[in-house]
Amino acid sequence: MVNEIKVKSILNKRRDDWFLDDYSINPYEGCSFNCIYCYIRGSKYGENMTKTLSAKVNSPELLEKQLQRRARKGEFGIIALSTSTEPYMQIEEKLGLTRKLLEVILRYKFPVHVLTKSKLVLRDLDLLKEIDENATLPVDLRSKLKHGAIISFSISTLDEKLAKILEPGAPPPKERLKTMEKCKEEGFLTGVCYIPVLPFISDTDYGSLPFSFPAETF
Numbered sequence: 001m002v003n004e005i006k007v008k009s010i011l012n013k014r015r016d017d018w019f020l021d022d023y024s025i026n027p028y029e030g031c032s033f034n035c036i037y038c039y040i041r042g043s044k045y046g047e048n049m050t051k052t053l054s055a056k057v058n059s060p061e062l063l064e065k066q067l068q069r070r071a072r073k074g075e076f077g078i079i080a081l082s083t084s085t086e087p088y089m090q091i092e093e094k095l096g097l098t099r100k101l102l103e104v105i106l107r108y109k110f111p112v113h114v115l116t117k118s119k120l121v122l123r124d125l126d127l128l129k130e131i132d133e134n135a136t137l138p139v140d141l142r143s144k145l146k147h148g149a150i151i152s153f154s155i156s157t158l159d160e161k162l163a164k165i166l167e168p169g170a171p172p173p174k175e176r177l178k179t180m181e182k183c184k185e186e187g188f189l190t191g192v193c194y195i196p197v198l199p200f201i202s203d204t205d206y207g208s209l210p211f212s213f214p215a216e217t218f
């Protein structure tokens with residue numbers, strides 16, 4: 001079940017040197033991957049982001065207007081998709097909201113940085129390929145970057161058991177690596193966002209610790 005909501009704005013202006021983006025778009029509110037480390041849990045969306053999951057159903061038409069204005073002024077910049085939700089969670093398969101947003105992004109020739117944990121991104125490689133080849137990069141990145149589309153895979157651990165605890169609704173990390181490999185084969189600029197690094201949990205070989213965690217730790 002997902003709530004359908006209408007929002008007043010969809011394109012957020014921001015400059016993030018980590019992800020190179022100037023804008024961000026979140027087609028959904030909440031997230032069914034429900035990672036226990038997600039910073040959104042501390043926000044108004046609360047502890048269970050699956051329960052508060054909502055689709056911003058008017059986001060493609062809003063983006064059309066907002067990108068048209070920005071493109072007219074030449075304000076091109078990388079759009080992060082997404083920063084406070086997962087653009088390719090299970091419901092996207094049915095709603096295709098992220099795909100509709102990519103169609104608008106392609107129309108106005110904006111570059112995009114997709115941040116995901118899901119193999120569903122493979123469905124949209126056709127659009128992402130066109131964005132990759134046709135996007136107008138921001139002036140400060142033109143001499144450094146040769147791609148209009150970047151696809152990053154968020155991975156915090158490769159331990160499947162631990163991943164099930166940390167990211168209960170997300171696809172297995174090894175599936176993400178396979179998807180990344182496919183994107184690489186298709187010629188995309190792709191890689192891993194190794195975040196968050198969890199002290200003593202995902203940065204440490206358990207066998208090397210001088211103590212063991214009690215079973216109830218997790």
Ligand code: SF4
Nearest residue numbers: 031033034035038085
């Ligand atoms: S996939 Fe991303 S947005 Fe969704 S719960 Fe996990 S960290 Fe948060």
